[in-house]
Amino acid sequence: MKQPLSNRVEQVAPSPTLFITAKAKKMKQEGIDVIGLGAGEPDFNTPENIIQAAYRSMEEGHTKYTPSSGIKELKDAISEKLKRDQSLDYSEEQIFVGTGAKHVLYSAFQAIINPGDEVIIPVPYWVTYPEQVKLAGGVPVFVETGFDQDFKILPADFEKAITAKTKAIVLNSPNNPTGMSYSSDELKALGELAVQHDLYMISDEIYEKLYYGDKSDLVSVASFGPEFYERTIVVNGVSKAYAMTGWRIGYAAGPRPVIAAMGKLADHMTSNPSVSAQYAALEAYTGSQEVPEKMYQAFEERMERFYPQLEKIPGFKPKKPDGAFYFFIEAKEAAKQKGFHSVDAFAEALLNQALVAVIPGSGFGMPDYIRLSYATDPDLFQTALNRIQDFMMK
Numbered sequence: 001m002k003q004p005l006s007n008r009v010e011q012v013a014p015s016p017t018l019f020i021t022a023k024a025k026k027m028k029q030e031g032i033d034v035i036g037l038g039a040g041e042p043d044f045n046t047p048e049n050i051i052q053a054a055y056r057s058m059e060e061g062h063t064k065y066t067p068s069s070g071i072k073e074l075k076d077a078i079s080e081k082l083k084r085d086q087s088l089d090y091s092e093e094q095i096f097v098g099t100g101a102k103h104v105l106y107s108a109f110q111a112i113i114n115p116g117d118e119v120i121i122p123v124p125y126w127v128t129y130p131e132q133v134k135l136a137g138g139v140p141v142f143v144e145t146g147f148d149q150d151f152k153i154l155p156a157d158f159e160k161a162i163t164a165k166t167k168a169i170v171l172n173s174p175n176n177p178t179g180m181s182y183s184s185d186e187l188k189a190l191g192e193l194a195v196q197h198d199l200y201m202i203s204d205e206i207y208e209k210l211y212y213g214d215k216s217d218l219v220s221v222a223s224f225g226p227e228f229y230e231r232t233i234v235v236n237g238v239s240k241a242y243a244m245t246g247w248r249i250g251y252a253a254g255p256r257p258v259i260a261a262m263g264k265l266a267d268h269m270t271s272n273p274s275v276s277a278q279y280a281a282l283e284a285y286t287g288s289q290e291v292p293e294k295m296y297q298a299f300e301e302r303m304e305r306f307y308p309q310l311e312k313i314p315g316f317k318p319k320k321p322d323g324a325f326y327f328f329i330e331a332k333e334a335a336k337q338k339g340f341h342s343v344d345a346f347a348e349a350l351l352n353q354a355l356v357a358v359i360p361g362s363g364f365g366m367p368d369y370i371r372l373s374y375a376t377d378p379d380l381f382q383t384a385l386n387r388i389q390d391f392m393m394k
């Protein structure tokens with residue numbers, strides 16, 4: 001067969017984070033005692049009440065197709081959640097339930113991007129945004145940040161990046177990979193520019209429930225007023241807050257035409273997300289919040305316990321996260337101290353010699369950094385830190 005693959009698919013970059021993850025997996029299969037700190041998912045199992053709700057739904061006969069954009073009961077529960085937590089009003093027609101936040105984001109870009117449209121993506125970014133923008137025919141436009149500005153974009157830099165072709169900006173707070181969160185004022189200043197230049201805002205709030213600061217500081221950019229609300233596509237889901245990564249339920253709340261377009265896509269692409277997973281998500285949003293709250297507390301405790309240790313590792317410059325479950329660490333100096341020309345090479349040596357798998361920052365657009373996930377058993381995390389410390393002292 002000599003036919004090429006589609007240009008669309010050829011331009012998608014393979015996930016740079018996969019190299020180390022795949023290598024670590026292979027080493028483990030060979031019996032080597034590698035500790036993986038790459039995971040982007042809670043190490044807890046899904047709470048029992050949620051699992052039981054899925055069983056029950058199957059026994060009650062919920063085993064058939066549902067509307068492509070999700071069951072009414074789940075949309076109502078999401079609508080109530082948005083009202084309760086963020087004082088946002090969304091009707092059923094303004095909510096789309098998809099197969100994980102990743103599918104929801106993909107659908108959102110497909111719904112709003114025309115060929116050549118530019119989408120502003122702050123750096124560092126979750127690896128998937130630029131690829132999804134490209135798959136929609138759009139052009140990712142990166143806006144740099146830095147350690148000293150807590151990896152948050154400044155309004156002036158955002159404005160400089162806006163052209164006649166700019167269609168949207170992606171905001172992700174709390175952030176993967178940095179764990180940083182925009183304050184209400186910071187977010188409003190960015191939102192005002194989006195309003196002024198008539199841009200969509202894709203607000204990825206998947207780590208909303210894992211915020212360690214004062215909860216009243218955590219707001220959605222959609223909540224600042226009607227002109228913010230009408231251009232914001234809020235994206236969230238159950239993966240991180242309810243330890244439900246494998247169930248694949250995410251949602252978008254936003255303007256009716258965008259949500260309808262996303263539903264139309266789902267009609268021809270996926271149909272509904274798994275019906276049992278939808279009933280499980282319904283329980284997640286309406287059932288007891290005791291277990292998710294405990295998971296949240298466990299993540300916060302780990303963050304407080306391990307952050308001071310990271311600060312003491314030679315050549316490591318970590319930033320204390322506001323949320324999520326990642327440490328983002330400048331490791332340029334550590335790489336130099338060990339004689340490596342790049343942090344990528346340093347990360348590979350950590351894997352081969354210290355037997356600790358970390359994600360190099362190159363995948364997130366910041367090659368001087370590494371990301372460590374503390375969604376990991378704390379004893380294992382401690383052992384991993386000891387190994388890194390020993391490696392640096394050698």
Ligand SMILES: Cc1ncc(COP(=O)(O)O)c(C=O)c1O
Nearest residue numbers: 040100101102126176237239250
């Ligand atoms: C910033 C961000 N957005 C979205 C997702 C996707 O979440 P889901 O499991 O719901 O597809 C992730 C998962 O790693 C993420 O880190």
